[in-house]
Amino acid sequence: MKRLLPQPVLTLVLFTVWLLLANRVSAGEVLLGGLFGLLIPHLTRSFWPGVQLRRPLLLAGFLAVVLRDIVVANLQVAILVLGPKRRLHPAFLSLPLDLENELAVTVLASTISLTPGTVTADVDPDRRTLLIHCLDVGDPEALIRRIKTRYEAPLKEILP
Numbered sequence: 001m002k003r004l005l006p007q008p009v010l011t012l013v014l015f016t017v018w019l020l021l022a023n024r025v026s027a028g029e030v031l032l033g034g035l036f037g038l039l040i041p042h043l044t045r046s047f048w049p050g051v052q053l054r055r056p057l058l059l060a061g062f063l064a065v066v067l068r069d070i071v072v073a074n075l076q077v078a079i080l081v082l083g084p085k086r087r088l089h090p091a092f093l094s095l096p097l098d099l100e101n102e103l104a105v106t107v108l109a110s111t112i113s114l115t116p117g118t119v120t121a122d123v124d125p126d127r128r129t130l131l132i133h134c135l136d137v138g139d140p141e142a143l144i145r146r147i148k149t150r151y152e153a154p155l156k157e158i159l160p
Helices: 008-022 027-043 056-082 102-114 140-158
Strands: 091-096 118-123 129-134
Touching: 008 027, 056 102, 056 140, 091 140, 102 118, 102 129, 102 140
Parallel strands: none
Antiparallel strands: 091 129, 118 129
16 A cells, blocks of 8 residues: 555645645546646655654644634734834744754744744754744744744654
């Protein structure tokens, strides 16, 4: 079974995303989505050596949290940008990492950059610290705690 579906979760995600992009369920779209879902994991197999998801259901919860945070951050950034400029308090923060897995560090850095108002500016060469730029920071320690609890802690369990 591992030969047919080297990354079953990726296969399912690709298939689902294709059907959502097509915006209809027809025989052709199901066939094409299934073809993409089977071929792409095989073509990208060398990029996924030893990647094991320890808690796939937690991954679904993590994705829900990230999507919710993206929507909320979009609204907050819109209010900040349309409001008076003197209310902005931009800052660079240094986020110490507890993650060991390089893929987990990459996912965390990408998640931070996907959330409007924050961007990962640098990853320390030893992968122990992220430099983050934030558009508006009230309490830097609270923001670091929030990132560590909402994003880093689940990733530590999902990608050992």
